Amino acid sequence: MASWLKFIFLFIAVAISTTTYFSSNHYKHFKFNIYGDDVFQVGNITYLANTHDSISFTLEQCMVTEDNVLLAVIIADTPVLTAEYLHEVISNYTLQDDVFQKEFLHSVYLISSTGTSVIEDSATSYLSSLGVSHLFIDTTYAALNNNITGSFSVTIVQSTDNVSPSAGPFLARIQQNIIKLSRVYRLYPDIYRNFVDGIYNANDGTGDYKALGEFRPEWPFPMIPVPSRIYSWRDDRPLAGARVGVKDIYDIKGLKTTRGSLSYWSITERSDMTAPAIGRILDLGGVIVGKQKTSQFASAADPWYWSDVQHPYNPRGDGWLTCAASSAGSACSIAAYEWLDFAIGSDTGCSMRKPAAVAGVYGQRPSQGMMILDGVMPISYTTDTAGVFSRDPYQWIKFSKAWYTPSLYQNESVTRLPPLEEALDSKKFPRRILYPVDYLPLNNSAAELILENFIANFSSLFNMSVEKFNLTDKIEHLSNPAVANYTKLLSALNILWTYDQLREVAHPLVNEWATRFEGQYPPLDIPNRATFRNSGPNLLSIEEAVNIRRMAVEAYEEQIQFSTNDTCSESIIIYDIGTGGKPSFRERELNGSPEAAYLVVPGTSDAGGNICSIFGCADFTLPIGQVSYFSNVTFVEEIMPVTINLIVKRGCDHMLYGLVEKLADHGVLKSVKVGKTAF
Numbered sequence: 001m002a003s004w005l006k007f008i009f010l011f012i013a014v015a016i017s018t019t020t021y022f023s024s025n026h027y028k029h030f031k032f033n034i035y036g037d038d039v040f041q042v043g044n045i046t047y048l049a050n051t052h053d054s055i056s057f058t059l060e061q062c063m064v065t066e067d068n069v070l071l072a073v074i075i076a077d078t079p080v081l082t083a084e085y086l087h088e089v090i091s092n093y094t095l096q097d098d099v100f101q102k103e104f105l106h107s108v109y110l111i112s113s114t115g116t117s118v119i120e121d122s123a124t125s126y127l128s129s130l131g132v133s134h135l136f137i138d139t140t141y142a143a144l145n146n147n148i149t150g151s152f153s154v155t156i157v158q159s160t161d162n163v164s165p166s167a168g169p170f171l172a173r174i175q176q177n178i179i180k181l182s183r184v185y186r187l188y189p190d191i192y193r194n195f196v197d198g199i200y201n202a203n204d205g206t207g208d209y210k211a212l213g214e215f216r217p218e219w220p221f222p223m224i225p226v227p228s229r230i231y232s233w234r235d236d237r238p239l240a241g242a243r244v245g246v247k248d249i250y251d252i253k254g255l256k257t258t259r260g261s262l263s264y265w266s267i268t269e270r271s272d273m274t275a276p277a278i279g280r281i282l283d284l285g286g287v288i289v290g291k292q293k294t295s296q297f298a299s300a301a302d303p304w305y306w307s308d309v310q311h312p313y314n315p316r317g318d319g320w321l322t323c324a325a326s327s328a329g330s331a332c333s334i335a336a337y338e339w340l341d342f343a344i345g346s347d348t349g350c351s352m353r354k355p356a357a358v359a360g361v362y363g364q365r366p367s368q369g370m371m372i373l374d375g376v377m378p379i380s381y382t383t384d385t386a387g388v389f390s391r392d393p394y395q396w397i398k399f400s401k402a403w404y405t406p407s408l409y410q411n412e413s414v415t416r417l418p419p420l421e422e423a424l425d426s427k428k429f430p431r432r433i434l435y436p437v438d439y440l441p442l443n444n445s446a447a448e449l450i451l452e453n454f455i456a457n458f459s460s461l462f463n464m465s466v467e468k469f470n471l472t473d474k475i476e477h478l479s480n481p482a483v484a485n486y487t488k489l490l491s492a493l494n495i496l497w498t499y500d501q502l503r504e505v506a507h508p509l510v511n512e513w514a515t516r517f518e519g520q521y522p523p524l525d526i527p528n529r530a531t532f533r534n535s536g537p538n539l540l541s542i543e544e545a546v547n548i549r550r551m552a553v554e555a556y557e558e559q560i561q562f563s564t565n566d567t568c569s570e571s572i573i574i575y576d577i578g579t580g581g582k583p584s585f586r587e588r589e590l591n592g593s594p595e596a597a598y599l600v601v602p603g604t605s606d607a608g609g610n611i612c613s614i615f616g617c618a619d620f621t622l623p624i625g626q627v628s629y630f631s632n633v634t635f636v637e638e639i640m641p642v643t644i645n646l647i648v649k650r651g652c653d654h655m656l657y658g659l660v661e662k663l664a665d666h667g668v669l670k671s672v673k674v675g676k677t678a679f
Helices: 003-017 083-096 102-106 121-129 139-144 262-267 276-283 328-336 353-359 393-403 445-462 471-476 486-516 526-531 539-559 588-592 607-615 653-665
Strands: 028-032 038-042 045-060 068-076 107-112 134-138 153-157 168-175 178-189 195-201 209-211 223-227 243-247 287-292 342-347 363-365 385-389 432-436 465-469 571-575 618-630 637-648
Touching (some): 038 068, 045 168, 083 102, 083 121, 102 107, 107 139, 107 168, 139 153, 195 223, 243 328, 262 486, 276 287, 276 342, 276 393, 287 328, 328 342, 328 353, 342 363, 353 363, 353 618, 385 393, 445 653, 465 471, 486 539, 539 607, 571 607, 637 653
Parallel strands (some): 068 107, 107 134, 134 153, 432 465, 432 571
Antiparallel strands (some): 028 038, 038 045, 045 178, 068 168, 168 178, 178 223, 363 618, 571 637
């Protein structure tokens, strides 16, 4: 670059940057948490520094008199460090990371990744213009730059073999000639009450996590710690830096799994292992930031039956819409917070798909057996599944492809179904869209128009025919008379949903509580109060139910959704697991209006949501639009999401991944926003 151009660039950079000057240290200690980690403030933003997870370096001739300073690490990939390079790096820090603030430029630590690096005068002038008080340089820079001058002190950091900080913001603690760098977390308030607590990795070599246990001072919202995204920029793992919330039925080492029950929480111990499903996310580079609310023991309880835990708030519409049950906190957190990327839930009956529908986000029940569920509270080993919520169709599919891996498929002895074969991406899509007249059209005419438009675009894009059929009638006419009865299948499913949880969860809790508290019965929410006392089905009944389901899956995959030489699933079923385009509320009385809808009409079974629970198929919830409704809370027109569900044969998830990506490529599916409206 010509010298006059460099001068002009530097002049502009200085002019821009001098509007904010950071020569003073903006670190303000607030408190130490119960583990001794530092909770501090920068302006009106609260941070956590895990001071037990720090890396130490020796300093040469340190001139810093402050004990704690905010510091930005910059790893330079250039042999010549210029003002232009620094400006680009710092701009990226500011624009692409919500944890980094310019106040962290109080001190800067420059690290060279090239082995031979020169610092131009323009670079030091630029740092001076930013108000940097302390410049730390590694030995590579020190060897080639003997005369660094600026409005800052200069200290050489002695390199340590195999130890180097990542780029990004840090809290630096300086004692004599030692500097200790601790990663920082921004603490966000959970204003929609979706989390049990924020958590963070102890990073002490044990694999333990710590419960943050911090709340917003003005109102007791849990604070959720999120690390800087910059830390993962040099990590090439598929989920590097992705912030993930986890439904509180998954064990995480060092934490209690509450299962939505104060009774259970009060007598259980901290987990001594992390569930493999969550360990897989960590191995892929994901960051777990919190445990999220679930209905008590992941029941299907309506919001007004939640007593131990306050039902999560749905940010959509008037703020009074339901989050549904079980995976409610996970789904609504994705609809609520830009700072959260993914959330993990589970689906036994419809606990991924319905929360996704009412929150207007992407979520799935995968094929039965796609994810091992060791270290996860069971409802039914044969029908439990693990899913992920996301706002973006591409990111959702990317996560799913990475997370579900054949090495973590469930064994046939768990699913009691034929083993899943390793699925590969498929560009050969179904030939038919099956439109079940017993589940469609939608109850809201405006929502039905959105659905009709979606089906038209869908069928045109994939050159598929649309065929109306009665799914219930198809099931009733399966060739095997042992399973050609939907009522019988639902009865078998109810047995499967009862046996394992009573044996593995309910009875141990009831017995332990009685032992500790003079024969008392544990305090439970209404849906569990009576059922946890039941003896449940016997082993003969469970084996009969397992056999009925296995035969039903075989018949379904031969006569309703089957594979051909051309495609994994010859057809795709479209239906609505939600409310038909009508609002459903977490306050019971609001659902009595003709313009509203219960998630499940009292006294009926949720037949649509049970299809894949019975037949083991893959069922994905997709947001496709939004409609208005009049709110009896705000007394104005509000907006709620419209979603639809796609079902394919068991084992065809990868085909559905490709289909979702193609729909997104052509604008049929879109990313959804956080907050009141999805689009």
